[in-house]
Amino acid sequence: MNAGNSKNDDRDLKRLLNNWSVQAPVPPRFQEQVWRRIASAQLQAVPAASPWSAIKSWINSLQPRPAVAAAYVATLLTLGALLGWTQSRHASEQLSTDLRVRYLQSVDPYLASR
């Protein structure tokens, strides 16, 4: 008996809910406001990245990616070698010029006295 009543109540409740509709008007630009709130909440959730945290995350990213690590090491090796080569060329040229002048001054008394 009780079970039959409750079934009837459910059916009534469902009918009532199906017929129910909200008549209150949605505030103007409601959808836009919702999206704005979502965006603002997401921004607050992500902390501002500091340079150190960026470096840390980059260092961490090297570990699981051997190709990136190898490329990084190879790039630094190449840069070091290039810089060393350029500097050695410059130093050699400078010394060569100095010795050229020294030779000329050693054989020409007029250049030596100037």
Added chain:
Amino acid sequence: MRRGIVILLIGFVGALGAYVGTYLAGTSSSRQWLRSERPELAWLQEEFNLSDAEFKRVSELHAGYLPQCQEMCRRIAEENSKLHQLIGARSTMTPEIEGAIATTARLRGECQRNMTRHFFAVSESMPPEQGRRYLDWVLKRTLASEGMHMGHSLHQ
């Protein structure tokens, strides 16, 4: 994180090693010049591709010429100083000034003769092609540059 730092350090140490290695390799010949007794002659040997025998002969010629050159330097400085004193003490041309100018001109001529003789002797000690190149180079920067400013031709 720790492995990442190790990779980072490997990169830096490797770059430093590559820099030092290429720098030392690139300057090995010039560092060898500085280790020699007369670096300017060591430079000459490399510049004109002289064999050891040719270099020995050039070094002997150079050593023989140096006392003459130093004596010439002393005399030039002495005559120049005399000429400056005479010019500073007079307001017109005097026979003493004319004499001092003639002496410096004679000295210059003597110096040029000695230099040219030495340059020819050095060039003859080199292989013919290098000898010509040496003569062309040295004459342009010594005798031909007389009266020019030193910096214009000396460094080329």
